[in-house]
Amino acid sequence: MSTMNGLMKCHEQTSHFVVVPLMAQGHMIPMADLALLLAHRGARVSLITTPVNACRLRAAADHAAFTGLLLRLVELPFPCKAAGLPDGCENIDLIQKPDLFGPFFKSLHLMAGPLKNYLRAQPKSPTCIISDQCMPWTMEVSKDLNIPRFVFHGPSCFFHLCTLKLVQHKLYENVKDDRESFTVPELPQRIEVNKLTAQRFFDWPQMEDLLRRVEEADDTSDGFVLNSFQELEPWYIDEYRRSVGKEVWPVGPVSLLHKETGSKAVRGNGSTGIDQVSVLQWLEGRERGSVIFISFGSIAKTRLLQLVEIGFGLEATGLAFVWAVKEAEENEEVKRWVGEFEKRNWNRGLIIKGWVPQVLILTHPAVGAFMTHCGWNSALEAVAAGVPMVTWPHFSDQFLNEKLVVEVLRTGVGVGVKMPAFHLTEVEQAVVGREKVEMVVRRVMCGGEEGEEMRKRAWELGEKARKAMEDGGSSYENLSSLIGYATGLAANRGVELQ
Structure with a gap:
């Protein structure tokens, strides 16, 4: 035969x-x-x-x-x-x-x-x-x-x-x-x-x-x-x-399962036309572990006032960042603000609108931390990539996933959100201010001995994930x-x- x-x-x-x-x-x-x-x-x-x-x-x-x-x-x-x-x-x-x-x-x-x-x-x-x-x-x-x-x-x-x-x-x-x-x-x-x-x-x-x-x-x-x-x-x-x-x-x-660049890029939504080459080229120009990646998943919506606070907090850190702002595709007011923000930070920030090739970004050596809503996909993808997290749960299982990351695994730091987003529908002010955003990002990315220990634990978990x-x-x-x-x-x- x-x-x-x-x-x-x-x-x-x-x-x-x-x-x-x-x-x-x-x-x-x-x-x-x-x-x-x-x-x-x-x-x-x-x-x-x-x-x-x-x-x-x-x-x-x-x-x-x-x-x-x-x-x-x-x-x-x-x-x-x-x-x-x-x-x-x-x-x-x-x-x-x-x-x-x-x-x-x-x-x-x-x-x-x-x-x-x-x-x-x-x-x-x-x-x-x-x-x-x-x-x-x-x-x-x-x-x-x-x-x-x-x-x-x-x-x-x-x-x-x-x-x-x-x-x-x-x-x-x-x-x-x-x-x-x-x-x-x-x-x-x-x-x-x-x-x-x-x-x-x-x-x-x-x-x-x-x-x-x-x-x-x-x-x-x-x-x-x-x-x-x-x-x-x-x-x-x-x-x-x-x-x-x-x-x-x-x-x-x-x-x-996804080991090749092309497979990572189309995972989840290969029809979006995301320019994976330009994303990778941007990351290639950055030092190892120097970039923070921000993404809150496909469902959660972030109000403009909160986006502004995140933006000013990122600017204050002086760190390079990749930020997924899907709201810029859905809201003209957000789109205008994001455009102005991009101009101010053209030399150290990359804004992605719409679908994000998340695993492709997380597994790049330049990424040093992940600000995430703690959906389990995102949290586990960060674990698999050996990347520590800044946790910002919004609803559902995300608060307990945060407990696992921050209190059990000790591979992340929370921004301090205490209430699900769907119970804050009438609140007009930002939930987390720019000072807290800056402080928590610095704690994970530049946190001295604490940050080093967190990154070590995250890396060790990533190794265990790959072996599993x-x-x-x-x-x-x-x-x-x-x-x-x-x-x-x-x-x-x-x-x-x-």
């Missing part, structure tokens, strides 16, 4: 994983990476998406096809009209009004029928479904088709364990004041939170039914997949596994275990595999 025929025969016998991300950039990106990791192990993978989101994932899918991986983008219709959404509103970052979140998640649920039709049309049943925790409707698909189902947890295991402990001890119910501080029980460190900074996904008004379904989907799942690695949060992963009584596989940091993803590393072996477990589970249920 020729080598090519042997490869084809091998592929014919592969498992088939169906990966279903939430239609939000921070959720799609790591699950697309997970799909690629499974494909690199020889599995056939169907990555479920919608037409608008497929455009964002196309470059990565095309690259996978070019290299011979069996990964397919499966575009299912997104029923905007049926749920009362504007046409094309297929991603959370496209939602313009808060009252559209309910209809958006209703649209997601309506994808269950098309997904069932796709899976029934396959020659043989898939091995399993791996779905985002925020997609509980896949529970019905799994049950109806007798397919094993695993839940992908996007945030840190630290976040999930903390919120689980709060549920078990009924603190969400018993603490009446949302702003009252209390300690998360049964942890090795003293972690103080309040109900706003330890809020669960969908624990919001009018979303109670969705929260209940998410909890039910977790309880009925066959296990959990984490974008983390054992060496990063070992006690928390072990305790979470014990607490939920299910298999838990940390398989990250999944961003380390290598052949024989903890995440590599966990992915092998996941594939084997899923295949065995499917066989035990009588699933006729590919």
Whole structure:
């Protein structure tokens, strides 16, 4: 048998994983990476998406096809009209009004029928479904088709364990004041939170039914997949596994799949036309560890008054910076101010408007720190790059992720935000002033012995992250275990595999 025929025969016998991300950039990106990791192990993978989101994932899918991986983008219709959404509103970052979140998640649920039709049309049943925790409707698909189902947890295991402990001890119910501080029980460190900074996904008004379904989907799942690695949060992963009584596989940091410049540049949204060459050329002219990178993710919006304070704080440090200001594409007033700011700082600052090739920037040797909203993707990408953080959480899991970075790992310094951004909608002044911005940036970038120790810890974690993803590393072996477990589970249920 020729080598090519042997490869084809091998592929014919592969498992088939169906990966279903939430239609939000921070959720799609790591699950697309997970799909690629499974494909690199020889599995056939169907990555479920919608037409608008497929455009964002196309470059990565095309690259996978070019290299011979069996990964397919499966575009299912997104029923905007049926749920009362504007046409094309297929991603959370496209939602313009808060009252559209309910209809958006209703649209997601309506994808269950098309997904069932796709899976029934396959020659043989898939091995399993791996779905985002925020997609509980896949529970019905799994049950109806007798397919094993695993839940992908996007945030840190630290976040999930903390919120689980709060549920078990009924603190969400018993603490009446949302702003009252209390300690998360049964942890090795003293972690103080309040109900706003330890809020669960969908624990919001009018979303109670969705929260209940998410909890039910977790309880009925066959296990959990984490974008983390054992060496990063070992006690928390072990305790979470014990607490939920299910298999838990940390398989990250999944961003380390991307090693080449081109792969890093298109990760997440290869259709934006970002000039990666000019970004790299700008960074090449800077000394090692001399640049601070600022980005608050794809959803959080920063008001002009706060942008001004960040800008003046950066100017006062005298440090070089790369700053992602997506608001400059959406707001004319911001656009004018950013233009003036750029002129004043043309010789030491680079402003990027729109989508940012974040991993490409973070892994450049010139970058010495990362000011981040502490979304888990961003925090873990900084960990993987060995870069310390200036933490500025906005909402959701980000406050507990900050606790992990600042108080447990000690690889970051917080700017002092105490309240989620969605509880500050009527506040007109900046939350953090320019003096605090300057002070915290200097503390991380130029902080003497403290800064050196922080950078050393960050570098050591980066080394552990890279080793975890290598052949024989903890995440590599966990992915092998996941594939084997899923295949065995499917066989035990009588699933006729590919």
